[in-house]
Amino acid sequence: MVSTARSIYALMKLLPVQRKVVLITREPRQITVDFRLLKESIRRKHPGHRIVVIKHRKLSASYIPKAFREMYHLATCSGCLVDGYIIPVSILNHRKGLRIGQIWHALGAIKKFGHLASGTREGPDPRVAATMRMHQNYTFASASGQVPASVYTAAFGVPAERVLPLGMPRVDYLLDQETLAARREQILTRYPRLRQTAESGGRIVLYIPTFRRGKHIPYTQVAAAFAEYDAANTLVLLPHPIDKSPLPNGGRTIIGTDVGVLAWLAVADVVITDYSAVTYEATLRNIPLVFWPYDIADYTEARGLAVDYEAEVPGPIVHSAAEAVETALSIGPPDYREFRSTHLNFVTEKDGSLPLEPPACADRIIDALELEE
Template structure:
């Protein structure tokens, strides 16, 4: 039944795409995301660069999470129209329309993914794990098919990335995400920090610890207890404690001493003096900001079984990795962090361009593909 439904949906989308192809094609790129309902920062930076370029290119950003399948159908119709009338498609996650129309789309499709570095198995390499997708469903939906090029922040993990997308390694090119430029821009960092302190004045006067755990498809059984234990270990006379939830996480920390700063207007990383994470690629962003990072592995024994990993957290990441919150707080209070070792680790996963910006490097590659005749 599911196969028949997907087949019918594909035929309808293909018919709509064929009709839209009769319309005038614009000198425009369409960026599509299911990560949030607001324009992702990487897409905003792509848009700003392309519209300033000479000659300028138009950029349309379509960002919408799939919460209600019926309502999302309208969004899919919009996606078909813009895919058919643009010169290139840029994705930061799996797109249903691109997957189902993978062999019909006549303009280049570029996948830039939404996270920095390499850490966890995903896509085709996550089949058979509790955190991964069903292989049968993924193949029916043609997950990650139809890409002409795939950006990666470092070719040092090209084989793992290519396997995750079930793509030929030759499709990969090295280009860190545009938001790296913001992390490296001291003036931007200072402005963002001051904006957060203005919005949350209670954070002034003390060092700020930012806790940003990864998203878990199935929350750990001890999630609430682990968060409470971590908060209980904090000296609130000396530190602020900020919770930065993952964009799609449902975890809530209900403690009046904790300041929750959700994604959107502010990125809590810019106010951090110390970061506590776990198995999240946010540790690469922390490294680019040169902020000490410690890993709170309260569910390590179960998580590593549920989710395949591509790095050895206990040995590859040069920082404290523990399920003991008091050990983490002791390390923070004594500043037991090796900045040089962590910087070397980050540079292996984020290959900064030898000249120009990350935004320029990525955009010029996208535009070079867009300028080629339609295939």
């Protein structure tokens, strides 16, 4: 099948190249903040280029006709950006000079992925990864700091010089106070309980755990622990779209899946997490973080962690749902400068202070495509 696809693609490459940028995402529900900002940058900097956004699907019989569409646009585009592992991007032999950028879908990584996780219980099979040329063909990958850059070098299997200090478009979104204030108002209007919490001096606590394939996440434990405290506080649970874990009903708990994670950071007072890369986004918003890695021994064995967890996570590590909630409701303002000075130093000041002006990451990434005027 792979050889057939390459043969068909070789014929497609004979077609004329168009003034067109292809953005391919694995986000099935909506266009991400990152792609929205990239589209705005392309329209502003290269108004003569058409933009094609493709939502990549997993391999199945229904995917085959969609694969031909992806191949056609790859064969005829001026540049391509992806936010995950996209099979046609990696297995096909592309036209010389086609620049392909990997922006990934997170500002950094705490858990292993890609080649770093190859051979682990939850990671890709090394033989399949080799056959599918996993994460090959990137002209460059974008990183927001030196620690993520080193992780991406290993996870994507690319030379260090191909990981560029470009950041992610979402950095500008998270640092845009006017945009986030408007988003906050929208969410408070949508959820009157949250407005009541904010106005009464209570705390809005997000619980954003990492998805576990085939395992339940203890949302109900967190909600039960939360119920022991002042009713002025509100807990927002953000399960993964395919997570089947039991969820609590009503009370002072909101299931927040109808609003994106980045938007929720506009209202959050505290975030409880474990291995999620939301850690990075929260530090750009100066939101206190509490880490509850309740299954760290099993998770480390099953997938592995990309960083020294205890040394690197920028917040207290707790050992129970009760301790997580207690800490979340009492924790004070954080100082993330040390963390940002190594994990986000491509988009902050050298000492980790937040930049005085947004770094225009979307423009940096589009410039790296080197599109013709």
